[in-house]
Amino acid sequence: MERRNFVKKVVLGSMATIIGADIVFGSTMLEGYQPLALQDPDPFKMFNKDKQMEVLNDKPWNIEAKAHLLDEKITSNNYMFIRNNGLVPDAIDSNEWTLTIDGESAKELKTYTLAELQTKFPQYTYQLTLECGGNGRSEFDPPAKGNQWTVGAVSCAKWTGVRLRDILEDVGIKDSAVYIGYHAVDAHLSRDPKKEPISRGAPIAKALQDETLVAFKMNGQDIPLVHGYPLRLVAGGWPASVSGKWVNRISVRDKVHDGTKMTGTAYRVPCEPVAPGEKVKDEDMCIIESMPVKSLITYPKSGAIIKKGNKLNIRGHAWAGELEVTKMEYSIDFGATWIAVSVEKPVNRLAWQHFDATIDFPKKGYYEVWSRATDSQGYSQPMLVPGWNPKGYLNNACHRIAVKVE
Ligand SMILES: Nc1nc2c(c(=O)[nH]1)N[C@H]1C(S)=C(S)[C@@H](COP(=O)(O)O)O[C@H]1N2
Ligand SMILES: [Mo]
Numbered sequence: 001m002e003r004r005n006f007v008k009k010v011v012l013g014s015m016a017t018i019i020g021a022d023i024v025f026g027s028t029m030l031e032g033y034q035p036l037a038l039q040d041p042d043p044f045k046m047f048n049k050d051k052q053m054e055v056l057n058d059k060p061w062n063i064e065a066k067a068h069l070l071d072e073k074i075t076s077n078n079y080m081f082i083r084n085n086g087l088v089p090d091a092i093d094s095n096e097w098t099l100t101i102d103g104e105s106a107k108e109l110k111t112y113t114l115a116e117l118q119t120k121f122p123q124y125t126y127q128l129t130l131e132c133g134g135n136g137r138s139e140f141d142p143p144a145k146g147n148q149w150t151v152g153a154v155s156c157a158k159w160t161g162v163r164l165r166d167i168l169e170d171v172g173i174k175d176s177a178v179y180i181g182y183h184a185v186d187a188h189l190s191r192d193p194k195k196e197p198i199s200r201g202a203p204i205a206k207a208l209q210d211e212t213l214v215a216f217k218m219n220g221q222d223i224p225l226v227h228g229y230p231l232r233l234v235a236g237g238w239p240a241s242v243s244g245k246w247v248n249r250i251s252v253r254d255k256v257h258d259g260t261k262m263t264g265t266a267y268r269v270p271c272e273p274v275a276p277g278e279k280v281k282d283e284d285m286c287i288i289e290s291m292p293v294k295s296l297i298t299y300p301k302s303g304a305i306i307k308k309g310n311k312l313n314i315r316g317h318a319w320a321g322e323l324e325v326t327k328m329e330y331s332i333d334f335g336a337t338w339i340a341v342s343v344e345k346p347v348n349r350l351a352w353q354h355f356d357a358t359i360d361f362p363k364k365g366y367y368e369v370w371s372r373a374t375d376s377q378g379y380s381q382p383m384l385v386p387g388w389n390p391k392g393y394l395n396n397a398c399h400r401i402a403v404k405v406e
Contacts (some may be wrong), residue, residue, distance in 0.1 A: 005031040009072070010093040016088070017225060018046050038148025047226045050078045056147045060084035060189060060197075061226070064153035067399065068301035072140050074127060075155040075356060077224050083132050083153060084226070085261070086186040089246055094222075094230040099104045099167075099214065099255040103251030106368025107172030113218065114230060120170070121162035126211050127351035128236030129156045130243055133267050134332070136395025139385045141278045151296060151399060152380050156317065156352045159234045161215030164250070165208045173204075173252050180207040182233050182244035183258030199259025200267065202242050204252075206289075211236055216246070221274035234341075236350030237321040239393075241267050241289050276388035290321030292396040293381055294353070295328065295373040304377055308364050312403060316355035318343060320375035327374035328355040332367050335383045335398070343373070361405045370398045 005240075012026040023029070039383050043061060058060040063082040070079060097189070100111045112120070132153035134146055137331035147153075154304045181201035184345065195303055201278045206212060213234045216223065233241045251257070261267060268285040293338040295318035304343030306312050318325040328343035341357040361367055381398045 007031045007033065008091065011091040014090050014092060014225065015198070018114045020045055035317060037398070039314040047082060048077055049082075049225065053079070053081075060086055061088065062147045062206060063262050064147075064149055065155075066301075067151050067166075067296050067298055067316075070152065070296060071156070071298035073317075074219065076155045076219060077157075080155045080227065081132070081153045082195075082226055083147070083240065084186070084197075085187055086188050087191070088226055089185050089187070092185075092225070092229060092246070097230050098248060099231060099271065100249045101167060101171045101247035101252065102249065105174045105175060105177035106252040109264070110171045110267075112167070112190055113257070116394070117162055117167070117214065117231075118216065121166045123156055123162055124210075124213065125160040125217075126213065126235055126236070126344075126348045127156055127158045128211065128213075129154065129350060129352045130234070130236065130240035130295070131155075131291050133239035133393045134151065134239055134292070134391065138285055138386075138390035139185060139395055139397065140392040141385075142388075144390065146391060147326070151207070151404045152295075153240075154296070155180070158219050158318070159213055159215040159232075160217035160220070161213035161234065163210065164233065165210070165214045165216050167214060168207065171252075174254075176254040177204045177252050178255060179203055179253040179257045181251045181253055181259045181262075182247045183249040183259070184244050184246040185248055186246050196260045198244075198261045199257070200241050200244065200261055201251075201257035201259065202238060203289075206235060206238065206242075209235075211348065212355060214250075237290055256287070265390045267391075267393070269387070269391075273387050274389070280390060280392060288393060290323070291319075292394055293320040293323070293325060293373050293375040293379055294318065294396040294399075295371045295381065296399050297369060297401050300401065300403070303404075304362075304401070305404045305406055307360075308405050312359045312361070312369075313356060314359060314401075315354065315367060316371060316399070317352040317354055318371075319352040320373065322350070323375040323377060324377045325353050327380075329372045329374075330359070332361065332366060335370055338372060341382065361403070364405050367403045367405065368400050369403055370400045372398045382390070384403070
């Protein structure tokens, strides 16, 4: 007879977290048994998300916010979008967690426990904008395959951790270093242990920036499991796919990292504009780096109705990848004329910025309020969906809400 083991304590612990209650007789559960509550899970409960969030996919879990849910200046967990390429790990023991630095351009191979990272290096907290490269994909025509994100695959939470730079300096990096690549513990959808669902990275210059963190806290608490507990790379302003969740290894590479989803059409766009639907050769595709300038009206919710004579207060956020937003405007006449409003400075580099405005509508009827941000290099959001690309990345068109004056 095959020997059966009881379920391990850590596994029980993470199951309890997901279910949201203690599994009272859990110690008598056999290893590998799937509690019913996990067989038909409620994603809102399981991930602590607001019920108004939109589930785009359950295998893997992909959940997006809506513009009005992102009204907070610091995104809280219940409104933070989820983008997974593989399966959420379910048996994490943070006491056993280690981060290994390796790669052709690391002077040595070094492994740190979480406690070592936390005590050896100074800790920093930054608010960092993380936007999925595919945010806005649903508007491309011809349509692009993938999660049909509308506007809600963006967040700006407060991340606390140590600088990747400090770790890399402790290990020592060779002059040949050009890129870093992360590896994480989430399993591929096929559960094939030889396959990684995603393993991306960034040029060494981005890795060495002050704000590039190896984080263990989000908004002052342990990172929620689905967002990368217990350790996450956070590289604000770049496609959020660079910010590896559940990271246990970072390789210092002497070439552009060639992990899963670094090649082909993944997170890459034609280096030069192409006609919609055109086939693009591999060598004509370029890796997405800093995200383009964009804004979001988070109040009111699209469809707002106001009384004639009342002014409407609007507000929202704007961000521009590595750059700052230097100008913010809105239009109520479909982009024919624009009115400038002030935009706050970011709390730190790579954090989104806030704007508000008071709008006086001339008469009763239907209006749209469009928002347009401009970055410090003078680039503005386009009014229409910009440059078509095979996977539908980088749609930074003006955000629009509908308003009726009665
Ligand atoms: N290990 C791991 N890291 C990952 C991913 C993933 O599937 N696995 N998805 C990436 C992508 S494509 C995005 S957009 C962000 C989403 O982060 P969030 O789910 O915390 O919002 O995580 C990135 N980091
Ligand atoms: Mo993404």
